[in-house]
Amino acid sequence: MEPIYMNNCITSQPAPEVVEAMLPFLKNKFHFPENFIRTGTERANELSIFKQIIAESVKAPAAGIHFTASGTEANNLAIKGYLEANAHRGKHIICSVVDYPDILTNAAYFEEKGFEVSYLSSDEYAFIDLDELQEELRADTILVMTTLANHTVGTIQDVKTIKRLIDESESQAALLVDACQAYGRIAIDVDDLGIDLMSISAHKIHGPQGIGALYIRPGTSVAPTKHGVNRMDPLSTGSLSIANIAGFAKAVELAFTDFDENIKYIRDLRLYLFESIERKIEFTMLNGAPCENRIAHNLNVSFDFIEGEAILMMMDQYGINVATGSACFSEGLQANYVMMAMGRNHEQSHSSMKFTLSRYNTRQEIDYVVEKLAEIVTELRRRSPLYLDYIEKN
Amino acid sequence: MQYSQKVLDHFMKPHNLGKLDNANGEATEGSPACGDQVSIWLQVNEDTQIIEDIGFLSYGCASNIATASIITDMAKGKTIAEAKDLSWKEAAEELDGLPPVKMHCSVLAVDTLRKAIKNYELTHHLIKEDKAALSKELVLEELGKILYPKVGEDLISLKMVKYAGVDDNGVVTVDIDIPKFDTFRENVADEVKEHLEKLPNVKEVHVNL
Numbered sequence: 001m002e003p004i005y006m007n008n009c010i011t012s013q014p015a016p017e018v019v020e021a022m023l024p025f026l027k028n029k030f031h032f033p034e035n036f037i038r039t040g041t042e043r044a045n046e047l048s049i050f051k052q053i054i055a056e057s058v059k060a061p062a063a064g065i066h067f068t069a070s071g072t073e074a075n076n077l078a079i080k081g082y083l084e085a086n087a088h089r090g091k092h093i094i095c096s097v098v099d100y101p102d103i104l105t106n107a108a109y110f111e112e113k114g115f116e117v118s119y120l121s122s123d124e125y126a127f128i129d130l131d132e133l134q135e136e137l138r139a140d141t142i143l144v145m146t147t148l149a150n151h152t153v154g155t156i157q158d159v160k161t162i163k164r165l166i167d168e169s170e171s172q173a174a175l176l177v178d179a180c181q182a183y184g185r186i187a188i189d190v191d192d193l194g195i196d197l198m199s200i201s202a203h204k205i206h207g208p209q210g211i212g213a214l215y216i217r218p219g220t221s222v223a224p225t226k227h228g229v230n231r232m233d234p235l236s237t238g239s240l241s242i243a244n245i246a247g248f249a250k251a252v253e254l255a256f257t258d259f260d261e262n263i264k265y266i267r268d269l270r271l272y273l274f275e276s277i278e279r280k281i282e283f284t285m286l287n288g289a290p291c292e293n294r295i296a297h298n299l300n301v302s303f304d305f306i307e308g309e310a311i312l313m314m315m316d317q318y319g320i321n322v323a324t325g326s327a328c329f330s331e332g333l334q335a336n337y338v339m340m341a342m343g344r345n346h347e348q349s350h351s352s353m354k355f356t357l358s359r360y361n362t363r364q365e366i367d368y369v370v371e372k373l374a375e376i377v378t379e380l381r382r383r384s385p386l387y388l389d390y391i392e393k394n
Numbered sequence: 395m396q397y398s399q400k401v402l403d404h405f406m407k408p409h410n411l412g413k414l415d416n417a418n419g420e421a422t423e424g425s426p427a428c429g430d431q432v433s434i435w436l437q438v439n440e441d442t443q444i445i446e447d448i449g450f451l452s453y454g455c456a457s458n459i460a461t462a463s464i465i466t467d468m469a470k471g472k473t474i475a476e477a478k479d480l481s482w483k484e485a486a487e488e489l490d491g492l493p494p495v496k497m498h499c500s501v502l503a504v505d506t507l508r509k510a511i512k513n514y515e516l517t518h519h520l521i522k523e524d525k526a527a528l529s530k531e532l533v534l535e536e537l538g539k540i541l542y543p544k545v546g547e548d549l550i551s552l553k554m555v556k557y558a559g560v561d562d563n564g565v566v567t568v569d570i571d572i573p574k575f576d577t578f579r580e581n582v583a584d585e586v587k588e589h590l591e592k593l594p595n596v597k598e599v600h601v602n603l
Binding site: 307 | 397402405406408411413422426427428429430431432433451452453454455456458459495496543578580581584
C-alpha cells in the first residue's frame with residue numbers, strides 16, 4: 001500500500017500541475033519584475049496575472065492582494081501592520097479562545113504592549129459566543145479577529161453576523177479573518193462577508209510551501225512590518241519566489257475549477273470515513289460541529305480509554321499520516337486548547353484524532369484506514385488499564 | 395526527533411502485557427488527565443524475594459508503553475532489592491535512548507515498579523508505612539523526579555529550582571527558573587503542582603515561574 005496522507009490541514013501535496021507551472025520560473029524565467037527592460041516587464045506581467053487569479057477567487061480587486069512568505073506572515077503583517085497604523089484610534093482588540101495560534105500569540109504580544117484583549121468563549125462545537133462579542137464591542141475597539149474554519153475541528157464561524165454586530169456597535173473595528181484552513185474549501189466573497197483583512201496560504205490547497213497572501217480592503221491602513229528593499233510590494237519587502245507565486249495561482253485555478261463537485265467529493269468521503277468509524281469502532285465521540293456545519297475535509301474523533309500519540313504512531317507504522325490532539329504529541333506537552341475550550345476533558349483531548357482529507361484521497365484508502373484503525377484501537381484498549389477498569393465494572 | 399527502533403519494537407509488540415491474577419504486589423501511577431497511566435502487577439516468590447512474574451497495562455503514548463515493557467523485562471528474575479535499584483536512566487539506555495521530551499515516561503515506569511514493590515513489602519510486613527512529615531527535603535526529593543522536557547533531565551540537577559519552602563500550614567512554595575517564552579513553561583508548572591499536591595499534608599502549592 002502506498003503511504004496514505006490524511007493530514008491536509010498541516011500541509012498538502014503539491015498538485016502535479018502546480019509543480020509543472022513552477023518549473024519555468026526555476027529555470028529560464030528567473031528574473032525579478034522590473035520596469036522597461038524586456039525580461040523584467042515579462043515577469044511583472046505574469047505576476048499581475050497570478051495576482052488577478054488569486055484576487056478573483058475571493059472576489060477582491062487585484063490591488064488588495066499582497067503576497068507574503070506564508071499564512072503566518074500574512075497574519076503578522078495584518079495584525080502588527082494594522083495595529084501600528086491604527087493604535088491612535090483605540091487600544092482594544094477582540095479575538096476568541098479557539099482562534100489559530102497566529103492570532104492568539106499576536107494578541108498576547110499586544111497585551112504586553114499595553115493593548116486590552118477580549119477573548120470570546122466558545123461553545124461545545126467551537127462556535128464563538130456572539131452575544132459576548134456584542135457586549136465586548138466598544139468605541140475604542142479597533143480590531144476583531146476570527147479564524148474562519150477552526151484548525152482543530154473545522155467549525156466555520158458566522159462571519160456575516162460578526163460583521164453585522166461590528167457595524168451595529170459604536171466601534172469602527174476592522175474585521176480580520178484567518179482563512180488559511182477555509183480558503184479553497186468554502187466560497188469566500190470578501191465584500192459579501194465584509195472582511196477587511198484576510199490571510200490565505202498556498203500549501204494548504206496543493207500549492208507550494210513558502211507562499212501566502214494577505215487581502216487588504218482598499219482604504220484600510222496597514223503599516224509595513226518588514227523594512228528593506230522594495231522589489232514587488234512595499235508591504236512585503238525583499239524577494240518572494242515567483243515560482244511559488246506561479247504555483248499558488250495554479251493551485252487556486254485547480255481548487256476553483258469544478259469547485260462544487262470537488263468539495264462534494266471530499267464531503268462525501270469525510271462522511272464515509274465517519275460512518276465507517278462509527279460502524280466498526282465503539283466508544284467514539286465526534287468533536288466539533290455536526291458534519292454539515294464544518295469545513296468539508298475535517299473529521300475529528302476521540303477514542304475512549306486510549307491515547308492519541310500511540311494511535312498515531314501505530315498508524316504511522318502502517319504508512320498512514322493523521323494528526324492527534326494528544327499532549328504527548330504537542331510541542332509544549334499540553335492538552336489541545338481548542339478541545340479544552342469546547343469543554344472536553346483531558347482524556348478526550350488526548351485521545352482525539354484529526355483526519356483532514358483531500359481530493360487525492362479515495363474510498364479504498366478510507367477502507368484501509370478504518371480497517372487498520374479498528375485493529376489499532378482494539379490492540380491499545382487491550383493494553384489499557386482504563387479499559388480493563390471499565391470492563392470489570394460493567 | 396525520533397524513536398529508536400527498540401522503542402518501536404517494544405511499542406508494537408510489548409513484553410509482559412496484562413494483569414496477573416495471582417499478583418502479590420501491585421501499583422498504578424500517573425493519571426488519564428496527564429495522558430499517561432501505568433499499572434504493574436508482581437508475583438514475588440516469598441522465600442527468595444525474586445520477582446518471578448510481572449505484568450503491566452498502560453494508557454499512554456508509544457514511549458510510555460515501551461518503557462513499561464522494558465522495565466518489566468529488566469525487573470523479571472531480579473530480587474526486589476535489585477529491582478528497586480533500577481533507575482529511569484538505565485531503562486532509557488536499555489531502549490537505546492529516548493527523546494528528551496519522552497524521558498518522563500521512563501520515570502513513570504520506574505516509579506510504578508518501585509511502588510508495586512513497596513506495596514508487596516507493606517502487605518507482607520517487610521516494611522512499615524513511612525509517614526514522612528512534609529518537609530523541604532521531601533519537596534526537593536519530589537522535584538528531583540520532575541524532568542524538564544526540553545533536555546530530559548530533572549529540575550534539581552538542572553538547578554532550575556531557585557527556592558522551595560514549606561510552612562506550618564502545609565503551604566508549599568516553589569520558585570522555578572524558566573525562560574519566559576519557553577514552550578514547556580505551562581507543562582513544568584502543571585507537573586510541579588501535580589507532584590507536590592500528592593505529598594502528605596499539603597494544603598496548597600504555589601509555583602512561581
